[in-house]
Amino acid sequence: MRVLYDEDYGEDGSTLVVYEISHYEGERGRFRVLAFSDGAAQGVMDLDHPDRIVFEYPRAILHLMETHIPDFNEAYVIGLGIGTLPARLRDKRVKVAEIDPRVKEISSRYFGYPLANVDVGDGRSLLEKEPNLAHDFVVLDAFTEKDTPLHLLSESFFRLCGDKLNERGALLMNLFGRGGGDALIRAAHTTLRTVFPHACCFELPQTGAADKRNILLMGAWQPIHFREKEMAGFIAFQPEEGYIIQDRK
Template sequence: MTVLYEDETGDWGKLVVYETSHFDGEPGRYRVLAFSDGSAQGVMDVDSPERIVFEYPRAILHLMETYLPDYNEVFVIGLGIGTIPARLKDKRVKVAEIDPRVKEVSRRYFGYALSNVEVGDGRSLLERERNLLYDFVVLDAFTEKDTPLHLLSEPFFTLCKDKLNERGGLIMNLFGRGASDNLICAVHTTLRSVFTYTCCFELPQTGAADKRNILLMGARQPIRFREKEMAGFVAFKPEEGYIIQDRNENYRL
């Protein structure tokens, strides 16, 4: 492993970029953006940078293309290495990224060349947008601990619904243990309290208690997808949970 960048001075914890000859059991040359705990937030195949290494961005792009083929307006919360917005060059996309280091790292080490990233809290930036504008809001935001709760609450989902047009949808990438995970169940129950239609997908793991990527989608209209094109994700139904509210009015990070 070769470390290309390492910084511990930011407000959002340690950030590392490194290259490795193996990733997820596959040999090659990979460049990885990671937090201090080693969790990979983005991976690029250096020898084939157009290839999408992670499954979840492929599944999200399929959901977008299948649910609303003529979509154009997208608001993304969480840049990472820019995998999803980089594939939407022909769309009108705004990206909110809270960590200024991530914006710089995505450009310097992962070739993200678009000028559509604004540094700031995603919820605060979304509040400024015009109602009924967006076809999709995509939430892919993590701290070292997890997705911030103010981006999973009923008021936030209501805000997303206000900013989406009548055909639009909210898509989220989370991390959890599946149908019995307390947080995932609460997020789905909260999402269902705001949107008429919801779907949940998981990327199966060997152990039932192993954490895995979880995708959730909420919309005003029935959600269409083809499971064979969901990059290994399968639909599941979470157990009933509680509705997440903001902890206090000063929710901003």
């Protein structure tokens, strides 16, 4: 492993690391990784094929976007990572909110993110400044070392997203959990259904009862359509009922 960056601490004490490895998930090659200090990868680039989308979840999100609104043009993305999703949407009008200025610098310097569409700040606060009915999609892909911040999963936040979406629009979320029995996933799905009339959850096949994995949630004003064979391995599931997430006072 060759470490390229590991020197700065964020306001919450988190450390970001950029390194290169010769194997990833059993595949041999040259890979550059953005990770938290606990080893959780936030983005992976195949240096031999830089246009390849390595993670499954951005491929599934792109399919949901293209299937739900084939002619979509406006999207608001909360969470930059290495810039995989917004870079792939460069022919659309996309705005990105990223709370950590280090990530904005790293995505450009180490992963070649080419666009000048990233605002640094809290995604919810920045989204509040957007015009109502302006976007086809809001995409939430924001993590700290602990998890997705709860103020980005509350009923009030989902209502804010609903205000910013047009009549065809949808909210897409990449979360991390243990499937339908996970308390946070259950709560996020239950909360989503208090705002949007249509909601779906998708997960990768389970490898172990305790294994956390990417979970996709989608809330929409219109019925949700998808082709499972194009969901990069994600399958639809129905979480158990959970509590409604409210903002802390």
